[in-house]
Amino acid sequence: MERNQTLNTIFDRASYRGRYKDEPVPREDMKLILKAGLAAPSGCNRQTTSLVAVDEPALLEEIRRIFPKPSCQTAPALILVFTQKIASIDGRFYHVQDYGAAIENMLLAMKSLGYDTCWYEGNVRSCANELAALMGAPEETELVCVLPVGKAAEELHRVSKKAFEERAWFNGYGR
Amino acid sequence: MERNQTLNTIFDRASYRGRYKDEPVPREDMKLILKAGLAAPSGCNRQTTSLVAVDEPALLEEIRRIFPKPSCQTAPALILVFTQKIASIDGRFYHVQDYGAAIENMLLAMKSLGYDTCWYEGNVRSCANELAALMGAPEETELVCVLPVGKAAEELHRVSKKAFEERAWFNGYGR
Numbered sequence: 567m568e569r570n571q572t573l574n575t576i577f578d579r580a581s582y583r584g585r586y587k588d589e590p591v592p593r594e595d596m597k598l599i600l601k602a603g604l605a606a607p608s609g610c611n612r613q614t615t616s617l618v619a620v621d622e623p624a625l626l627e628e629i630r631r632i633f634p635k636p637s638c639q640t641a642p643a644l645i646l647v648f649t650q651k652i653a654s655i656d657g658r659f660y661h662v663q664d665y666g667a668a669i670e671n672m673l674l675a676m677k678s679l680g681y682d683t684c685w686y687e688g689n690v691r692s693c694a695n696e697l698a699a700l701m702g703a704p705e706e707t708e709l710v711c712v713l714p715v716g717k718a719a720e721e722l723h724r725v726s727k728k729a730f731e732e733r734a735w736f737n738g739y740g741r
Numbered sequence: 742m743e744r745n746q747t748l749n750t751i752f753d754r755a756s757y758r759g760r761y762k763d764e765p766v767p768r769e770d771m772k773l774i775l776k777a778g779l780a781a782p783s784g785c786n787r788q789t790t791s792l793v794a795v796d797e798p799a800l801l802e803e804i805r806r807i808f809p810k811p812s813c814q815t816a817p818a819l820i821l822v823f824t825q826k827i828a829s830i831d832g833r834f835y836h837v838q839d840y841g842a843a844i845e846n847m848l849l850a851m852k853s854l855g856y857d858t859c860w861y862e863g864n865v866r867s868c869a870n871e872l873a874a875l876m877g878a879p880e881e882t883e884l885v886c887v888l889p890v891g892k893a894a895e896e897l898h899r900v901s902k903k904a905f906e907e908r909a910w911f912n913g914y915g916r
Contacts, residue, residue, distance in 0.1 A: 569773070571746035572853035576777045576846050593911075598744070600909040602751045604902070606845060607860055611900045617909040625912055648914070656863045663862065666841020667848075670781060671751050674849070678747035685782055687838065688831045703914040725786045727779070734775040734792040736768075737800055739823070739878040 575678045580724045582682035586640040586716030591621065595679050596643060599715065602675035603647075606667035609660025615668040618646045618701050619715075628700060632693050633712060635686060641714030645672065646697065648707040669711055682718040687711045750853045755899045757857035761815040761891030766796065770854050771818060774890065777850035778822075781842035784835025790843040793821045793876050794890075803875060807868050808887060810861060816889030820847065821872065823882040844886055857893040862886045 569577075596619050603617055620626055621643040630639050638644060647669060649661045669685055676683050687710060690697070694709040703709065735741045744752075771794050778792055795801055796818040805814050813819060822844060824836045844860055851858050862885060865872070869884040878884065910916045 570853050572750040572849055573773060573777060575747040576780050576850060579780070579782075581782055596911075597905075598748060601905060602748060604905065604908050605751050605754070607754075607756055607848070609863065611902070613903055613908065615908070616914070618914050619909070619911050622912045654863060658863060660862065662837040663841040663844075666838040667845035669838075670842035670845040671849075673782070673842075674747055674846075675751060678745050687835065688784065688829060688833060691833075698914075701914045702916075707914070727786070728788055730772075730776060730779065733779050733788065733790070734794070736771075736794050737797045739791070739793050739873075739876045739882070741877075 575674050579673055579677045580722050581684040582718050582722055583637045583684050584718060584720035586637070586642060586714065587719045589642060589717055591643040591681065591715050596621065596715070598679065599645065599672050599675045603668040603672040606664070606671045608664040610654040612652045612654060612664070614650045614652050614661040615665045616648045616707065618648070620644045620646065629697060632696050632700070633690065635689060637684060638712065638714050641716040643715040645713040645715060646701060646709055647711035647713065648703055649710050650707050665710055669713070672713060676715060680717060681715050682722065683713045683715060685711060685713065750849050754848055754852045755897050756859040757893050757897055758812045758859050759893060759895035761812070761817060761889065762894045764817060764892055766818040766856065766890050771796065771890070773854065774820065774847050774850045778843040778847040781839070781846045783839040785829040787827045787829060787839070789825045789827050789836040790840045791823045791882065793823070795819045795821065804872060807871050807875070808865065810864060812859060813887065813889050816891045818890040820888040820890060821876060821884055822886035822888065823878055824885050825882050840885055844888070847888060851890060855892060856890050857897065858888045858890060860886060860888065
């Protein structure tokens with residue numbers, strides 16, 4: 567079977583933590599990236615994920631002060647991912663799965679448009695409330711992730727991963 | 742900005758719950774779909790997601806008996822998604838985000854190769870242990886999702902979603 571662009575995007579994507587080029591991200595591209603995030607499925611279609619894109623220089627500066635991750639210092643735009651814990655029909659919560667899928671869609675949309683990014687989640691926890699307040703987000707939402715958006719100015723470094731045979735099999739676990 | 746195939750795949754994907762055509766899925770395609778799942782990022786690169794593809798007729802029959810979802814009755818192949826709760830560097834768990842991203846990659850890989858599927862998670866819970874035992878999965882793993890794989894024999898029905906303006910904004914929540 568031949569590969570296609572979607573598969574190439576999936577296989578070429580890698581987390582980028584370097585500097586970004588000083589080039590603004592056009593609003594048209596940002597909107598496509600946000601729409602890609604919103605196009606992800608969600609448990610019982612609860613659509614628990616919401617997004618704020620930031621490209622205003624003064625606001626970017628404030629975020630960079632609160633969340634001083636090196637690669638966010640040079641990124642010309644950021645996307646802040648919010649979730650809302652809404653119960654599904656079965657009473658369970660699928661909001662983490664929902665934003666996981668939405669973020670993955672945005673990572674791929676960015677890659678396909680020539681941008682690189684990194685999924686910052688654990689690092690965001692300590693300043694999530696401050697960033698959410700700055701955005702004017704309602705109390706029932708939670709800021710869970712920050713994604714830089716921009717053109718990479720450095721090379722991508724790929725993490726090494728386990729072999730296929732250690733994580734996937736046919737017709738039985740570990741076969 | 743022009744759309745590209747990756748974006749089209751993201752926007753065209755929808756959950757499919759109908760019947761499948763009686764056409765086997767070539768192993769080459771199955772491997773690409775599994776590889777796409779494993780190519781997703783994971784918190785601290787813990788690679789908590791593992792996958793079992795099923796295409797043996799007798800094993801498919803057993804799964805269909807345990808998990809009698811209509812669309813799985815006709816799908817010529819299934820992918821079972823397993824997770825493992827491994828702590829990240831910060832002591833927190835990101836395994837749900839990890840498999841959310843891995844599943845989304847597989848949904849998109851399938852779509853790009855002409856297959857349709859549906860993310861079955863909530864429905865799987867009540868029979869997850871039985872299915873995991875049938876697969877010979879180790880105790881430290883948990884079966885979280887079943888994905889049918891095949892060519893749709895019926896039309897795709899798209900769920901309606903909130904407008905972009907209700908879920909995404911620039912430079913401030915709800916602006």
